[in-house]
Amino acid sequence: MNPKALHKISYGLYAIAARKGDKINGQIANTVFQITSKPPTLAVSINKGNYTHEFIKESWSYVVNVLDRDTGMIFIGRFGFKCGRDIEKFDGIKHRLSALGNPILEENSTAYLEVRVDEEVDMGTHTIFIGEVVDADIINDSEPMTYAYYHMVKKGRAPKAAPTYIEE
Amino acid sequence: MNPKALHKISYGLYAIAARKGDKINGQIANTVFQITSKPPTLAVSINKGNYTHEFIKESWSYVVNVLDRDTGMIFIGRFGFKCGRDIEKFDGIKHRLSALGNPILEENSTAYLEVRVDEEVDMGTHTIFIGEVVDADIINDSEPMTYAYYHMVKKGRAPKAAPTYIEE
Numbered sequence: 001m002n003p004k005a006l007h008k009i010s011y012g013l014y015a016i017a018a019r020k021g022d023k024i025n026g027q028i029a030n031t032v033f034q035i036t037s038k039p040p041t042l043a044v045s046i047n048k049g050n051y052t053h054e055f056i057k058e059s060w061s062y063v064v065n066v067l068d069r070d071t072g073m074i075f076i077g078r079f080g081f082k083c084g085r086d087i088e089k090f091d092g093i094k095h096r097l098s099a100l101g102n103p104i105l106e107e108n109s110t111a112y113l114e115v116r117v118d119e120e121v122d123m124g125t126h127t128i129f130i131g132e133v134v135d136a137d138i139i140n141d142s143e144p145m146t147y148a149y150y151h152m153v154k155k156g157r158a159p160k161a162a163p164t165y166i167e168e
Numbered sequence: 169m170n171p172k173a174l175h176k177i178s179y180g181l182y183a184i185a186a187r188k189g190d191k192i193n194g195q196i197a198n199t200v201f202q203i204t205s206k207p208p209t210l211a212v213s214i215n216k217g218n219y220t221h222e223f224i225k226e227s228w229s230y231v232v233n234v235l236d237r238d239t240g241m242i243f244i245g246r247f248g249f250k251c252g253r254d255i256e257k258f259d260g261i262k263h264r265l266s267a268l269g270n271p272i273l274e275e276n277s278t279a280y281l282e283v284r285v286d287e288e289v290d291m292g293t294h295t296i297f298i299g300e301v302v303d304a305d306i307i308n309d310s311e312p313m314t315y316a317y318y319h320m321v322k323k324g325r326a327p328k329a330a331p332t333y334i335e336e
Contacts, residue, residue, distance in 0.1 A: 005304035006208060008234040008279035009200055010180030010314045031201045032177055035213045036294045037333045040174060043211070043296070045203045066176040111176035121289055121298070126204045128211070128298075130289070136173035146178045146314065165205045 006164065011147035015065040015079050015109070016044055017090075018055035019101040026089050026103060027052040028080030030147045031163045032064055040133040042115050045126045047161035051084040056117065056129055063102040064113045068142035071108040073154060081159055098135060110142040126163055174332065179315035183233040183247050183277070184212055185258075186223035187269040194257050194271060195220040196248030198315045199331045200232055208301040210283050213294045215329040219252040224285065224297055231270040232281045236310035239276040241322060249327055266303060278310040294331055 017026035031045040042064065046053045056062050067076070079089055094106040104112045114135040121128040147164075150156040158165045185194035199213040210232065214221045224230050235244070247257055262274040272280045282303040289296040315332075318324040326333045 001301070001303055002305045003208060003301075005234075005279040005281050005306050006202060006301070008180075008306065008312045009202060009210075009232075009281075010178060010312055011201065012176075012178030031203065033179065033199045033201045033211075033213070034174060034177060034331045035199065035291045035296060036331055038293060040171060041291060042177075043201075045201070064177075066173070111173040113173050113177075119289070121287070121296075123203045123209060123298070125206060128203060128289075130291070130296075133169070133171075133174070135169055137170045138173050138176065144176045144178055146316075148312075148314075163202045163204055 013145040017103040018062040020055040020058040025084035043130045065105040066111040067145040068110040181313040185271040186230040188223040188226040193252035211298045233273040233277045234279040235313040236278040
């Protein structure tokens with residue numbers, strides 16, 4: 001088996017954000033996908049060790065912020081390689097709160113989709129959070145960042161907790 | 169809610185193939201994603217009305233054939249818009265059978281991943297088939313087809329049974 005074949009699967013790049021009490025947090029994820037069209041449902045795979053996992057478990061909802069292709073590496077590093085246990089990720093980042101209290105990015109984002117979680121699937125190291133899209137809008141006409149673009153053009157990498165991490 | 173925000177989610181394009189007894193069949197899907205890295209697990213969302221759904225339910229495994237970017241529309245139409253109840257989809261198409269008997273494309277494909285299904289999640293119109301990658305290889309260095317490329321450059325569309333279908 002050649003695990004590099006997994007690199008041929010295409011993804012976007014997203015900041016998944018949620019609320020826990022009066023705290024908000026977010027993290028980078030690439031493994032977001034639509035399950036059904038009627039009703040529109042989405043799924044995301046989140047590492048159980050990630051701080052955002054706790055937040056989604058509590059708010060039972062999350063926002064998928066679709067990063068635009070020009071998002072800088074400092075922004076991605078803040079959300080993808082730092083932990084919300086150590087820093088307030090949304091400090092100084094333009095955002096607003098959804099009706100459910102989850103943060104919607106107002107910078108570096110081309111669209112958002114808010115999901116009310118109906119089901120979680122325990123996958124060992126990760127949980128798949130599945131639910132109906134309850135709010136969504138396009139923010140601007142920017143191209144979404146793809147995972148391929150992030151790797152090739154931005155020279156980005158996957159953190160160890162990512163579903164798509166491969167040991168080199 | 170603006171359902172067009174769903175179009176900002178990025179995907180690849182795949183021919184999902186499986187076996188039922190001595191018959192083989194395949195269909196186009198875009199909603200494939202990795203769930204965990206250790207062990208490597210994949211998920212795909214398949215419409216319950218699709219013929220391939222029956223095949224995966226029987227073989228409890230499937231191959232994700234990663235289409236390359238130059239795959240022609242005739243090929244995609246054959247696998248995506250025709251039904252295996254009416255035609256033998258693999259007739260005249262270069263392929264071989266995996267150890268589990270699932271078809272691996274030997275044309276228009278840049279990589280394949282075979283999944284042994286461990287879990288299914290009933291999502292109303294669709295089933296998510298989740299399982300461990302038991303075989304995988306890169307076939308060539310071609311770029312994978314992305315769903316965005318299929319829509320923009322190839323002028324492709326989504327069939328009604330697709331998770332990402334949006335009524336215009």
